[in-house]
Amino acid sequence: MRRTLLTMTLATLTGLLPGWALADRDDDDRRGSGKSQSVQLGPRPYFLVNDMIDSPLKQRLLACTSRESFKRTEFSIGHRGAALQFPEHTKESYEAAARMGAGIVECDVTFTKDKELVCRHAQNDLHTTTNILATPLAEKCIKPFTPATFDANGKRLTAASAECRASEITLAEFRTLRGKMDASNPNARTVAEYLGGTANFRTDLYSGPSSGTLLTHKESIELFKQLGVKMTPELKSPSVTMPFDGFSQQAYAQKMIDEYKQAGVPARHVWPQSFDKNDVLYWVHNEPAFGRQAVYLDDANTVADLPGAAELAGYRAQGIRIVAPPTFALLSADANGNILPSQYAINAKQAGLDIITWTLERSGILADGNNGFYYQSFDSAVTREGDMMRVLDVLAKDVGILGIFTDWPATVTFYANCMGLK
Numbered sequence: 001m002r003r004t005l006l007t008m009t010l011a012t013l014t015g016l017l018p019g020w021a022l023a024d025r026d027d028d029d030r031r032g033s034g035k036s037q038s039v040q041l042g043p044r045p046y047f048l049v050n051d052m053i054d055s056p057l058k059q060r061l062l063a064c065t066s067r068e069s070f071k072r073t074e075f076s077i078g079h080r081g082a083a084l085q086f087p088e089h090t091k092e093s094y095e096a097a098a099r100m101g102a103g104i105v106e107c108d109v110t111f112t113k114d115k116e117l118v119c120r121h122a123q124n125d126l127h128t129t130t131n132i133l134a135t136p137l138a139e140k141c142i143k144p145f146t147p148a149t150f151d152a153n154g155k156r157l158t159a160a161s162a163e164c165r166a167s168e169i170t171l172a173e174f175r176t177l178r179g180k181m182d183a184s185n186p187n188a189r190t191v192a193e194y195l196g197g198t199a200n201f202r203t204d205l206y207s208g209p210s211s212g213t214l215l216t217h218k219e220s221i222e223l224f225k226q227l228g229v230k231m232t233p234e235l236k237s238p239s240v241t242m243p244f245d246g247f248s249q250q251a252y253a254q255k256m257i258d259e260y261k262q263a264g265v266p267a268r269h270v271w272p273q274s275f276d277k278n279d280v281l282y283w284v285h286n287e288p289a290f291g292r293q294a295v296y297l298d299d300a301n302t303v304a305d306l307p308g309a310a311e312l313a314g315y316r317a318q319g320i321r322i323v324a325p326p327t328f329a330l331l332s333a334d335a336n337g338n339i340l341p342s343q344y345a346i347n348a349k350q351a352g353l354d355i356i357t358w359t360l361e362r363s364g365i366l367a368d369g370n371n372g373f374y375y376q377s378f379d380s381a382v383t384r385e386g387d388m389m390r391v392l393d394v395l396a397k398d399v400g401i402l403g404i405f406t407d408w409p410a411t412v413t414f415y416a417n418c419m420g421l422k
Helices: 004-016 027-031 044-050 056-064 091-099 136-140 217-227 249-262 277-286 309-317 343-350 387-399 409-418
Strands: 073-078 102-105 108-111 117-119 143-146 156-158 161-163 295-297 322-324 331-333 339-341 354-360 403-406
Touching: 044 056, 044 387, 044 409, 056 387, 056 409, 073 091, 073 409, 091 102, 091 217, 102 409, 117 217, 117 249, 136 143, 217 249, 249 277, 277 295, 309 343, 331 387, 339 387, 343 354, 354 387, 387 409, 403 409
Parallel strands: 073 102, 073 403, 295 322, 322 354, 354 403
Antiparallel strands: 108 117, 143 161, 331 339
């Protein structure tokens, strides 16, 4: 499974496969569909490079630190915007992602009670990503806030809980909410406490009453056009039974595409995504221009859950061109601490599939070890913050990904510019 001799083969295949991140079509494609902004990276990429153990890669990246300007790159995909610091799927988060050089930005798509499409990571996440519990709309939540309970010694017996769905409120009601960092406090005794719980590597500085602007899917399209970025909407699985008030899954998938067509966005500027293969195949067969760039997201939780070579080949035979597994699916580590392409990565390339992956800058402090979900297959090779650049380098050069979702696009933008990726 750990075949280093195939690394050169993977890198060679990368140069032969058609790619949306490395394509250089025309001026309109490079700009997106509107005016571009100057790219501002801030200090983090430089901090990461300085933290690397000395190596040829570090020296090459250090040479880039003297550059005066950086360009937007489609290799850098804003995951829910710039969710490391800004409330996800908000206007402010999207603007931050574009400012940091993300060439593609994501709106996760779900729907309201009146079947209008909005940008939320899940249909049932309003209790952790918005202020709904602190508003009169809390009475519409399918599960009202329930405080945590404790025994006489202060040991928690039951965690605080709630569930609020976009499908329980109208679009007009949705517009009254404000976005916040996705978090909750399981020990909360009050709503105010429950709305806290932000991870210590993030911040609530951009979650105030003057920020956290929620958007409809249509509004995200117009914003992305203004920002000059391309678009990768993800059709989220409904929390309600479909059809919902006559709204079928197919109608839902079609409505998302129709909103791009109505806005005059070329199909080549859009990469629709779904964890549901039926959605992807619907686009492949019914909207082939958009289906050509449709992305099948892999929901594997462990290496054992990943599809094998035959299944990956089956995807390609069905017309799927791009797969998007989590990062751990693509990497492994050897006894010497080297990060290597995984067997899944090898199999996907041999099946003729292009690959994107998710998510960088979402795991906190790497030096702490036990870095969790995204690093599970190669965590033994990661010991410091600067190793993030090693991860990027193997994904780009040896695995040959087309792009990577990131919660802080500046890091990927810096790397892509240094390596000449477009």
